[in-house]
Amino acid sequence: MDITKFVVSSRDKALLYGDYATYRSQLAGKLLNSRRKLNIATKNRGKFHPKLQVTAEQIAQDNEYIRLQLLAAERTWAHAMAMKATHSADTKGMTGKARSHIVSRLEKGSQIAHKLADALSESAVSGASPTDILEARAYAALLRGAAQFEKQSWEACLKSYSVARVIYSALATAAKGDIFSDLLSETIDPSIRYAAYQAKIPRTQPIATISRQAFLNADAELVEDIKTLNPNVLKQDVQDDKQAVSETESAPATLTWRGREVKIEDAAIAVAWAAVLAAKARLAENLSSSSSLQPKDKAAAYDDILTASQDAVDATKQAIDELKSEGVTQSDPRMQSLQITRTAVNYELVSWRIGRNRVLVGEDDGVRLDFSETSRRKKSGESMTADKQEAPGRLIAKLKEKVVLYDGTLQSIEAITELPGVANDQELSSRLEATTEYFTALKCLAISRSHSIAGNDVNALALVSHALDECKEAGPVLSAGDADDSSSSPRNILVTKKDVRSLFELLNGELQRARALVEIHNLEKSSTAPQTFDPSKPLISQLSNYPSGAVNLENIVVYPPRVDFIPVKPLFLDVAWNYIDYPDKRVQASANEASQTQEKAAAAEESKPQRRGWFGFGGR
Numbered sequence: 001m002d003i004t005k006f007v008v009s010s011r012d013k014a015l016l017y018g019d020y021a022t023y024r025s026q027l028a029g030k031l032l033n034s035r036r037k038l039n040i041a042t043k044n045r046g047k048f049h050p051k052l053q054v055t056a057e058q059i060a061q062d063n064e065y066i067r068l069q070l071l072a073a074e075r076t077w078a079h080a081m082a083m084k085a086t087h088s089a090d091t092k093g094m095t096g097k098a099r100s101h102i103v104s105r106l107e108k109g110s111q112i113a114h115k116l117a118d119a120l121s122e123s124a125v126s127g128a129s130p131t132d133i134l135e136a137r138a139y140a141a142l143l144r145g146a147a148q149f150e151k152q153s154w155e156a157c158l159k160s161y162s163v164a165r166v167i168y169s170a171l172a173t174a175a176k177g178d179i180f181s182d183l184l185s186e187t188i189d190p191s192i193r194y195a196a197y198q199a200k201i202p203r204t205q206p207i208a209t210i211s212r213q214a215f216l217n218a219d220a221e222l223v224e225d226i227k228t229l230n231p232n233v234l235k236q237d238v239q240d241d242k243q244a245v246s247e248t249e250s251a252p253a254t255l256t257w258r259g260r261e262v263k264i265e266d267a268a269i270a271v272a273w274a275a276v277l278a279a280k281a282r283l284a285e286n287l288s289s290s291s292s293l294q295p296k297d298k299a300a301a302y303d304d305i306l307t308a309s310q311d312a313v314d315a316t317k318q319a320i321d322e323l324k325s326e327g328v329t330q331s332d333p334r335m336q337s338l339q340i341t342r343t344a345v346n347y348e349l350v351s352w353r354i355g356r357n358r359v360l361v362g363e364d365d366g367v368r369l370d371f372s373e374t375s376r377r378k379k380s381g382e383s384m385t386a387d388k389q390e391a392p393g394r395l396i397a398k399l400k401e402k403v404v405l406y407d408g409t410l411q412s413i414e415a416i417t418e419l420p421g422v423a424n425d426q427e428l429s430s431r432l433e434a435t436t437e438y439f440t441a442l443k444c445l446a447i448s449r450s451h452s453i454a455g456n457d458v459n460a461l462a463l464v465s466h467a468l469d470e471c472k473e474a475g476p477v478l479s480a481g482d483a484d485d486s487s488s489s490p491r492n493i494l495v496t497k498k499d500v501r502s503l504f505e506l507l508n509g510e511l512q513r514a515r516a517l518v519e520i521h522n523l524e525k526s527s528t529a530p531q532t533f534d535p536s537k538p539l540i541s542q543l544s545n546y547p548s549g550a551v552n553l554e555n556i557v558v559y560p561p562r563v564d565f566i567p568v569k570p571l572f573l574d575v576a577w578n579y580i581d582y583p584d585k586r587v588q589a590s591a592n593e594a595s596q597t598q599e600k601a602a603a604a605e606e607s608k609p610q611r612r613g614w615f616g617f618g619g620r
Helices: 003-017 020-038 056-061 064-087 096-121 130-151 154-174 177-198 207-216 220-229 232-249 267-289 295-300 303-325 333-360 392-417 426-454 457-478 484-488 497-526 570-577 583-606
Strands: 254-257 260-263
Touching (some): 056 096, 064 130, 130 154, 154 177, 207 220, 333 392
């Protein structure tokens, strides 16, 4: 029976549309059906049949007994995983009772699997093939390793998972390699790496070497079986050890950080730093060799250098912990060198994380508005067609993804400022502060674009203005002492003059655009009686009104033209009348002056006093 295929396919089918609890309920039904086929199920109101151990004779008679044991072991595993998934959401963590219950379920499953492997090992009676026996032992070791993982017994866990890994590696080269390869990469290798980390094994040591050493100390009989099936598996691990030794000999002896050269005394740190330098060279070569890579493909190229940098960080931390356990003080030269090394390798790790985020947001750090799919590849010969207009909700969702990447970048920069010795470096601190302002401007730009799509023009204007202020503050620091020719190197924390200039120019344009949109919004809001377009009138007389429908091209102007009244600024003509001398105006003015002179003379003559007599007449 194909044990591994049965287990993997059953898990995949159940977990595709459900969870571990669903898988457990399905296994309970399958167990009942299997017992009914074997006529060992307890009927209603019937006599109870105790569950006896499966023997090799029973397996030889019917393979359904193998399926029965596998279903029972899988049900205990599903029960344990369901409880673990339930308690993983607890804020206080998993309690002791819950952990012990999970461990008991996994240990019961491993016991069932071990009994099945022992029964199959009697090949003369059971008729099982060597491959079936190895698969059963690997499955039992897998469940045993899961139980020891939950018990946090790291040495025993490492040994059990190593047995499963070596067996599956040997079987993968023989046949059905895809199933075994997926099981190794998704389940076994991460567990071995974590258990090795908890067991204080250097991460620079390959997983194959760790599993080989643990496997050789597990079972001599099983080692002979593996050598019989595929002896190249163990030989290949020996070659990996020799390669690791050669890498240690060629590792760099010094590390330079901010003009200070530090001697690397720890071999694990030296090997890890050599791996970082090699991964950096490979990254530059991969990105420069193909310029048509999508952003997600470029980001995937950063995985190697991130892993190598993390290994260097772990190796440095372990070396510092070892010195602290020996009672070495901070003033010791070895401890000071390790602290500088720690800052350097952590800065390198965070720098490449930021570079990966910058690649994911798109070209020019996401400055250009591009909503194309980052993982979509164009087929050769595909005709270029216009992109369909996407819904505003999807556009805003893509902008939110960029904001999340900018937030991660800002958090990474903040983590750098907390490293030892960074606060005392004034130049580095000012540059990190300017870099924070640069990415804050990018974040504000992305948020303003989402507000603009949603129709909030006022908010968009405020955000763009704030982004421009941040960019102005970051520009002088980031532009000092950097050349623009570094654009060919892989993206990291370094922001060049070209990046700052590109963002500044775009923010200037976005600011004017946002102001115009706000002005249009205010004008539309203040207009109380908007004019409408009248198709019956000539087009030339209503140019200020936009036609919402069709335009009558036969009614553009009035032809033949007719005499009509037009406005001619009457206020201007009234003022000009006082300053322009016309001929008739001068004659009229002189006549008016003469008449006014005569009237004044007559009035003066009448006003003279006359002498009269006593009774009003006569006089002299």
